[in-house]
Amino acid sequence: MSWLVIAKKEFQDAVRARVFWLLSGLFMALVLLISGVYVYIDEVADADQSTLGLIFFIASALGLFVSLTALVVCYKSIAGERESGSMKILLSLPHSRLDVVLGKILGRSGVLAIPVAVALFVGAVVGTVALNDVEIIGTVAFTLVGLLYVMTYVSIFVGLSATTGSTNRAASLSVGFFLVLELFWGIIVTGVAFIQAGFEFVPPSEYPEWAFILSQIQPSSAFGTALVAVIPDAPRAAFGSVPAEQVDAIYATPWLGLVMLLVWLVVPPVIGYMKLEKADL
Numbered sequence: 001m002s003w004l005v006i007a008k009k010e011f012q013d014a015v016r017a018r019v020f021w022l023l024s025g026l027f028m029a030l031v032l033l034i035s036g037v038y039v040y041i042d043e044v045a046d047a048d049q050s051t052l053g054l055i056f057f058i059a060s061a062l063g064l065f066v067s068l069t070a071l072v073v074c075y076k077s078i079a080g081e082r083e084s085g086s087m088k089i090l091l092s093l094p095h096s097r098l099d100v101v102l103g104k105i106l107g108r109s110g111v112l113a114i115p116v117a118v119a120l121f122v123g124a125v126v127g128t129v130a131l132n133d134v135e136i137i138g139t140v141a142f143t144l145v146g147l148l149y150v151m152t153y154v155s156i157f158v159g160l161s162a163t164t165g166s167t168n169r170a171a172s173l174s175v176g177f178f179l180v181l182e183l184f185w186g187i188i189v190t191g192v193a194f195i196q197a198g199f200e201f202v203p204p205s206e207y208p209e210w211a212f213i214l215s216q217i218q219p220s221s222a223f224g225t226a227l228v229a230v231i232p233d234a235p236r237a238a239f240g241s242v243p244a245e246q247v248d249a250i251y252a253t254p255w256l257g258l259v260m261l262l263v264w265l266v267v268p269p270v271i272g273y274m275k276l277e278k279a280d281l
Helices: 002-015 018-040 051-074 079-084 086-092 097-131 136-162 167-183 185-196 210-216 219-230 255-278
Strands: none
Touching (some): 051 097, 051 136, 079 136, 136 219, 167 219, 210 255
16 A cells, blocks of 8 residues: 555645645635625525535635636646756655545545535534535535545646656646636636627537537536436526536436546546656656
8 A cells, every 4th residue: 555655745745835824824814704795795695595505615716716726836846846856766665656636636635625524514504503504415425426526626636747857847737727617617618609600609508518628627616516416406507608507418417527537537647647657767
């Protein structure tokens, strides 16, 4: 179980990073603010409030926090060790390159899971106390999907880091992925639909059926769609530019979001490991 040793070391190293705690502190402050807005602001209070609704309200901030923090914590995870030469020392011990990739994913996922679990706990507590609404099953299901989302993004950035021995290149790949898949992907889906319609505006409710699959390539959209799949009472309008109920096709199911998360969980680290295995250190 050599990868467990690496995972423990990665967890300890990442926990010491000041930028991680800074981002976590800002995220927790945002969660408290969001909770206060949901519970006390009049415009929101007029809606049908629930603990589950509050947790989904928090989820929009969770998606951005996980992707951004995973980028900061993981982009140097393997590229940095290759660049400094410490990878040679690590592999001189009874560790394989596969152990390195798996250990770094698990260790850094554990670190990121802490603020995520705390945030969801805060949401559940505020909902229970302020709204007098207990939602155990939904909160547990949300937490499990949230932790899967954490591991997915960590896997993506560790996989990208494993493809290169340069921290600058690893940073470029990671930032590029974040910009394209998180910030601009909705614009890309809209642009493709615009071109397909002959350069005429098309509202999201009239997007072609293939746009649903295209929208699920974005990890945060897949996260929201997966939540809808595992929590039947989820507020379905909260995530994704093309909701599944707007598409009349066999593949238009919320479970597609869970499938896409699993694809992102597996494919980048596999590609990264294959590149690392062939690399001359």
